[in-house]
Amino acid sequence: VGCGYYLLASSITSMCMIIVLIIKFWQLILSQMSIITNRSILSINCKSIEIILKSGLTSTEWLNACVSIERMFNIMSGISFNKTASRIIAKRVIFIVIILTLITHIHDPIKRQLIDDLDGDQQRIWCLSQYSSTLTIYNKFITLFHFLMPFSINMISAFITIIVAARSRAKVKSKQAFMKHFRLKLKQNKHIIIAPSVLLLLGLPRLIISFTSGCMRSPSQSWQYLIGYFLSFIPSVLILFLFILPSEAWGQHVEYDKINVIFHIPNEDEVDFACEFVETFIYLELRILKENRTKISNDERLRSLTILHHIAVGCLRMVPRIEREEIKNLVPTIAPYDSNVQAQYSLYAKEPKFKENLRMRLLIDIGDLIDYLIAYHSDDASSINVALKLYSLSSMYYDIFEQYINRLSNNLNVIKYLYKNKLCSTQQHLRFIVERRIAIKIELFALNNFRTLTQIDQQVIFKLFELSIHRYSEVRRQAQIYLFTMFSHFSFSYQVILDRIIELFNKSDEVDHDEIKGCLYILLGNESFFLPTKHSWEILEKLWPSIVCTKHARKLTIIENTNEISKQAAIDLWRKLEKYQLELYNRVHEERIEANTCSYNNLIEKLASPFYNHVLTYRQQIIIMTFILFLLQK
DSSP states (O other): OOOHHHHHHHHHHHHHHHHHHHHHHHHHHHTTTTTTOOHHHHHHHHHHHHHHHHHHHHHHHHHHHHHHHHHHHHHGGGGGOEEEEHHHHHHHHHHHHHHHHHTTTHHHHEEEEEEEEETTEEEEEEEEEEOOOOHHHHHHHHHHHHHHHHHHHHHHHHHHHHHHHHHHHHHHHHTTTTTHHHHHHHHTTTTHHHHHHHHHOOOOHHHHHHTOOOOOOOHHHHHHHHHHHHHHHHHHHIIIIIIISSSSSSTBOTTTTTOOOOOOOOOHHHHHHHHHHHHHHHHHHHHHHHHHHHTHHHHHHHHHHHHHHHHHHHHGSHHHOOOOOOOOOOOSSSSSOOOGGGGOOSSSSSSOSSSHHHHHHHHHHHHHHHHHHHHHHHTTTHHHHHHHHHHHHHHHHSSSHHHHHHHHHHHHHHHHHHOOOOTSSSOOOOOOHHHHHHHHHHHHHHHSSSOBBBBBHHHHHHHHHHHHSSHHHHHHHHHHHHHHHHHHTTTGGGGHHHHHHHHHHHHHHHOHHHHHHHHHHHOOOOOTTOGGGGOOOHHHHHHEEEEEHHTTTTTTTHHHHHHHHHHHHHHHHHHOOOOHHHHHHTTSOOOHHHHHHHHHHHHHHHHHHHHTTOSSSSHHHHHHHHHHHHHHHO
């Protein structure tokens, strides 16, 4: 948001002020030592340095006030706060603040001049400003204005922020008095009141000096003047170290024994508020979709579904999975693959309590709504898309999307090589890179948790499959997207639809070509899923002969899809087996070897038998020869 731009501008201004102060310090010493005597250089420094320091100091205070105003509007606006507009406004405000502060101090360089001070044998050159009575009044007014207004804005914004936060908290917890919430928020946010007060005290010496007229002759007065002058620059100078170099650990290499990353654990109040918020809105929208489904317009339906989708994305991590029996024997494996060996953990101070399992409620209500939309509103593609997304999330979503983790990982891979410490003999990653990697690993842990297929998940896959072979092409396309997502989330889950695909392929009576075409598109899959080359001889024994002998392969679009399947199978299967794969294969049980051999022989017989019986079309014979070629290749 805009606060970042204000702080960045303050830090840059602070850095410039440090440079100018150093220049002024050395220019003063060198000029008094008569090392620098060029009057033109001294005149330029006299007129420019002081206005830069005054404008920089004033700009920093106003930018701090802008941070307070931004924070106040953020609290008051809540979720409706426009971050994009905030950034645009911040860029413009920074420019306006710098220009106005320069304009209000433009009288200073105009009235500054060099004065020769002859004190006996010593000759000094001083830079002094001489104002008229009217200009003196203006200078005092503008000094007071720049001193008091930012402080007043900081204090007013701080109190408004605390009051609004306390009032919002009082609405949630109405049993407690407002003053109790106010005192609690005041204690939590006391730093936003203390900080402006400290800045005011540190700026007082500069204010007093600016109202002091005349020269100070005594050494003690000179030292007081000098100390007070530099003391007033401390707040602005420290901004560089507060915001540019905020952490000693940033930029250092990681010591794994000492790194300690702490994540926020929601407390009981936060969990209760989240549960109350979710139940307040989710049941309202579900009731609208159920009771008024025949009355509401497409836009109103899409609005309710969008609200439900965002609520589900935010809250389903708090909702446990639906307890149902797991689907067994999806794949023969030696390692156990069930929930007993997966992590069960909680991220909250207490277990969230809802009236019912929201996942089951969403599956039932959204499933009924999808059936209704397909039957009566098949033209409402937007609502169907959101409903399908919401239906699949109820089964597989656990607070994180795989695409989001992939994007985080790609970003990390880009920057981790840029920030390696190449000055040392051993390259060590920076701390913030390791912390980001830890965060990604935690998200991966959450993503990979609960990936065993249950009967509820199977029910969702069956429904998505039936929609994937629907007569409406847009419904098919959207359903196939979420079906492939389910396949990628639940390993080996594609096996549950295999019998249904073979059943449709083997039907002898007339079948809707859209169903066959939908099945072929499912077999084609996407970039991460292609069923005909899954490494299981049992699957190939069932699937390949069914693809070849389907009675519906005369339609042009189906022939094209079948050709694509054959080409993709050739690409995926044409490779040599690696040595480690051969060693792994040799360790498989004898029963598995016999079963695979039997399946292989049966597959050859099933493919060869219809070829020699001359019961197939030319196109089907080509497909058979292609499959046999795959099996007989090296």
